[in-house]
Amino acid sequence: MNAEPNRAPSTGIRYVAKNLRLDLRLIAGLIAPKSRVLDIGCGDGTLIAYLARERGCDARGIEIDMAAVAEAVARGLAVMHGDADIDLAHYPDQAFDFVVLSRTLQAVGRPHEVLRQMLRIGTRAVVSFPNFGHWRVRWQLLSRGRMPLTPTWDRPWYETPNIHPCTIRDFFALCDAEGYSVEAWLAADQGGLSAPWRRWRRLANLFGEQGLFMLRRDSHLTGCTTAGTVAA
Amino acid sequence: MILADTQPVVAHQAVRFEDGLLLDCGVRLRELTVAYRTYGRLNEERSNALLVCHALSGDQYVAETHPLTGKPGWWEAVVGPGRPVDTRRFFVISANVLGGCMGSTGPRSPRDDQPEAERTLLWGTDFPPVTIRDMVRAQKRLIEHLGIARLFAVLGGSMGGMQVLEWAALYPDCVFAAVPIASAAYHSAQNIAFHEVGRQAIFADPEWAGGRYWEKGKVPARGLAVARMAAHITYLSEQALTRKFGRRLLSGPSLTLFDDLFEVESYLRHQGSTFVTRFDANSYLTITRAMDFFDLAAEHDDDLARAFAGSRTRFCVISFSSDWLFPTPQSRAIARALNRAAANVSFVEVESDKGHDAFLLDEPAFHRTLSGFLSGSATAAGF
Numbered sequence: 001m002n003a004e005p006n007r008a009p010s011t012g013i014r015y016v017a018k019n020l021r022l023d024l025r026l027i028a029g030l031i032a033p034k035s036r037v038l039d040i041g042c043g044d045g046t047l048i049a050y051l052a053r054e055r056g057c058d059a060r061g062i063e064i065d066m067a068a069v070a071e072a073v074a075r076g077l078a079v080m081h082g083d084a085d086i087d088l089a090h091y092p093d094q095a096f097d098f099v100v101l102s103r104t105l106q107a108v109g110r111p112h113e114v115l116r117q118m119l120r121i122g123t124r125a126v127v128s129f130p131n132f133g134h135w136r137v138r139w140q141l142l143s144r145g146r147m148p149l150t151p152t153w154d155r156p157w158y159e160t161p162n163i164h165p166c167t168i169r170d171f172f173a174l175c176d177a178e179g180y181s182v183e184a185w186l187a188a189d190q191g192g193l194s195a196p197w198r199r200w201r202r203l204a205n206l207f208g209e210q211g212l213f214m215l216r217r218d219s220h221l222t223g224c225t226t227a228g229t230v231a232a
Numbered sequence: 233m234i235l236a237d238t239q240p241v242v243a244h245q246a247v248r249f250e251d252g253l254l255l256d257c258g259v260r261l262r263e264l265t266v267a268y269r270t271y272g273r274l275n276e277e278r279s280n281a282l283l284v285c286h287a288l289s290g291d292q293y294v295a296e297t298h299p300l301t302g303k304p305g306w307w308e309a310v311v312g313p314g315r316p317v318d319t320r321r322f323f324v325i326s327a328n329v330l331g332g333c334m335g336s337t338g339p340r341s342p343r344d345d346q347p348e349a350e351r352t353l354l355w356g357t358d359f360p361p362v363t364i365r366d367m368v369r370a371q372k373r374l375i376e377h378l379g380i381a382r383l384f385a386v387l388g389g390s391m392g393g394m395q396v397l398e399w400a401a402l403y404p405d406c407v408f409a410a411v412p413i414a415s416a417a418y419h420s421a422q423n424i425a426f427h428e429v430g431r432q433a434i435f436a437d438p439e440w441a442g443g444r445y446w447e448k449g450k451v452p453a454r455g456l457a458v459a460r461m462a463a464h465i466t467y468l469s470e471q472a473l474t475r476k477f478g479r480r481l482l483s484g485p486s487l488t489l490f491d492d493l494f495e496v497e498s499y500l501r502h503q504g505s506t507f508v509t510r511f512d513a514n515s516y517l518t519i520t521r522a523m524d525f526f527d528l529a530a531e532h533d534d535d536l537a538r539a540f541a542g543s544r545t546r547f548c549v550i551s552f553s554s555d556w557l558f559p560t561p562q563s564r565a566i567a568r569a570l571n572r573a574a575a576n577v578s579f580v581e582v583e584s585d586k587g588h589d590a591f592l593l594d595e596p597a598f599h600r601t602l603s604g605f606l607s608g609s610a611t612a613a614g615f
Contacts, residue, residue, distance in 0.1 A: 058576075060576065060577075066580070066581060066583065069578075069579075069580050070580050070582070070597055070600070070601050072578075073548065073578045073580050073601050073604055073605055074600045074601050074603070074604030074605075075604055075608070076604050076605065076607055076608015076609070076611065077578070077608065078546065078576050078577065078578050079578055080549075080567055080571075080577055080578055080579035080580075081564075081567075081579050081580060081581060082567075082579070087568070087571070090568040090571040090572055091571050091572070091574065092572060092573075092574050095574040
């Protein structure tokens, strides 16, 4: 993770700061111009500022860190202080074309519920997360028997905000179980560059440092909040 | 003029509407006067007008020396050249609220329900009860009079924030951006309770004379001052009081019962005594009632989101961490209702130890937020 190492640990969940300059190309590339976008855990709003400016999107954000919210609003962005685990419930169905959750899924309290809400309030969900199946993570756990510490997973277990790590294959399994169709996916290295082994899930799960998915619900019934039950 | 010996007469800039105003209570005021001030210049497209709504004890003198008190305008920290509400960029309008006592129609105005010969009588406590919505309707008349079809922004703190919300709900197409600050969509039981303490203090003053104090050229100074003192405590925070006064004594530590002993007492008494020189007791009663009545959701089938259904207004909801009169959860409730209405909303809680009054004071984080939001909105509005 690109978590800011200098930031004091807090008692609540703190979304991990992200390297948007590198993520930007990948996520922005998935988002249609002029669309309505909600970026959950938007930090200081770099992505929505880019989408609003370059793509003409109606881009808004939610962020849990108040200093980042103040910074974003002071930049003229539509960002509200809120918690992904609580505040998504207050948005109406299908209010957005894209709901983005970049490198935040592993830090929320109820990831599957957050995903459900994303696909309720938006037509498509764009989700990126650090891959816990990366070979370096596996090797450290196997060889040392200790929780891995890598450039991506860079905080000790007792102070990491990343309480729900998952692998790329885990995420595919969750999408199957909940009835989300994966419209696009790729595995990327830490620099955000897509790697050649992306076509094979098992290889991607071994060598990809992060996964990026674009999801859509199988059933397009609006107002249906229990997507899992309508899965084929 | 009956009030001449209790308060100096000031000619406030005002516009008079001969057709009056129909109030929520069903009474029609036969004539409506709205006193107002403007700052800056309206651009050719008439697109840069910004309305500042004042709080309970405020008035239209936002950014200039007050004609009665000689003190700086109440929001000079925020409104002026180079300030967050930059008067070089925006045309700022501020009106004295309906029911107020700085020139707009209120309890100190001559009754309009009497024959001409008896127009010397003032409304006093017979002034019909007004609502926040009535205040906004009166402001709308002023805006139309000034030839402005759509306001670039409406902003205000506390009761001013209530007016902002009402503006956005009542005239959504006339408000491009709305900034309710340290406010709420309804007045809480606690806040009504504090107001009632203030009102009872006024009622208990013999000089109030059933509200007809003006007949004898008197004012219920004690009662109004106590009301102001009680209210003033709610505008501060414990940290702010401690920082300003602590337990410091005015003089030696001799135990006296009735003299000012602690600095904080002296401060409150000063606040109370200066207030009565500029504020009318019956106006205080009228306006506190209007705030107490305010419940925007109740005007929309008990669903606050409905108040903003389909709104294209850009909102920026701001609260302060140490404000216990209009605490952050009340602002958060507004932001969530706006989310339910799929409105464009920013929501920030500013870290401050200054309590409710923080919105009036030098609070750089607040000013940065406000300034950024207004700049971003101005760009979106195309000027």
